[in-house]
Amino acid sequence: MQDFLQQTLSEQAPRKRQGETAHLRWQWLDHGILLMEPKVxxxxxLVLSAGIHGNETGPVEILNQILLPLLKGEKPLQQRLLVVLGNPQALKAGKRYLRYDINxxxxxxWQQIVDSDEAHRVLHLEQAVETFWQACExxxxxxxxDLHTAIRGSYHSRFGVLPLNPRPWPTNFLDWLAAAELEALVFHREPGGTFTHFSCEHFAxxxxxLELxxxxxxxxxxxxxFTAAHQALAALLYGDSLPAVQRQPKRYRVVQQITRLSENFKLHxxxxxxxxTAFPQGTLLAEDSETRYFVQQARExxxxxxxxxxxxxxxxxxxxEENEQTQALPL
Structure with missing residues (x-):
C-alpha cells in the first residue's frame, strides 16, 4: 500500500494489511487508521490526523504527500506515528459531516447521540488512540x-486552537507551531468534545x-x-531541518462561548x-429567545x-488577545 488516501476513499481494506520498508513497519488498523513505527x-x-471534517481536504492531501516517501522507503521515520483520516464517509461525500459533527x-x-455511523467511528478512533498511547515508553x-481548514476567511490565515490543559505547554511544541508559521494561537479555558482535547485530557x-x-x-x-506546514511536518517526521521562526504567533484566550439553544437563535x-473580527464592549452578538450574548471585555x-x-x-x-488591556462590563 503506497497511497493511503486513495486506499481509504476506496472503502476497501488493502490486500496486504501490514508491511515494512528499510526504515519502518506499517500496519493498516482500520479504514483511515494507519500505524507506522521506525525500526530504531x-x-x-505522534498522532497526526486530518479529515475529521470531510470538506476540509487540503490538509488531507498534504498529509498523503508526506506519507508517500515513508511508505515507499525513501525517507526515514523519526517517531512512532498513528495517522488518522477521521471521517472517510464525509471525505468521500465532500461534506463537513453526514449526520453529526464528530469533532x-x-x-x-458519542454516547449521548443515537446509534449511528458517527458514534461508532468516534469510538473506534478513541480506541485506536488509546491503544497507541498505551504502547508508549x-x-x-x-x-x-489535528489538521483542519476553516469554513470562513480569517484575518489570521493559519492559526492553532489548543485545548484546556492543566500542565504547562512544552516549549518545543510551541516552537514547532511557530515554525509552521501559525499566525495566532487560541487557548481554551473549558473542556470540549474535540479530538485534540481527548488526547490532551486523557493521555497528557x-x-x-491546526487551521491552515x-x-x-x-x-x-x-x-x-500549505508549504510552511508541509516543511514543519517533514522536519518532525523525516528529521529534516525545522524552518526558522519568522515571527511568534499572537496569543488569544477564549472568554465566552455562543451556544445555539433553540430554533429561535439569531447570530448578529x-x-x-x-x-x-473585533467587536467593542457592549455589542449584541447573538440572541436566542430570552438569552442574549454581549461583548463583555473592552474588545473581543x-x-x-x-x-x-x-x-x-x-x-x-x-x-x-493576551497582551491587550481588557476590562469586563460590571455585573
Missing amino acids: KAGQA RLFGGR SDETRWHL AASCT GKALPFGENDLSQ MGQETLNF YVLFPNPDVAPGLRAGLMLV
Missing part, C-alpha cells in the same frame, strides 16, 4: 496534531487543532499555501464576517461564527 528506538509518539463527540460524548513525548498529549486555510473540495486546493453577524474577537449548527452546539467563540 524513537523518543516521540463534538470525543471523550465519550514512559519517556516518550506525546504530541497530537501536547495537542493542537480555507475549506475547499478535492482538486481545488492551492497546495503551495453576516456570512462575510471573518474569523478574528470572534472565532468560528456559525448560526447553522444544531441546537445545543457552539455557534461561535469570543476571544481576547
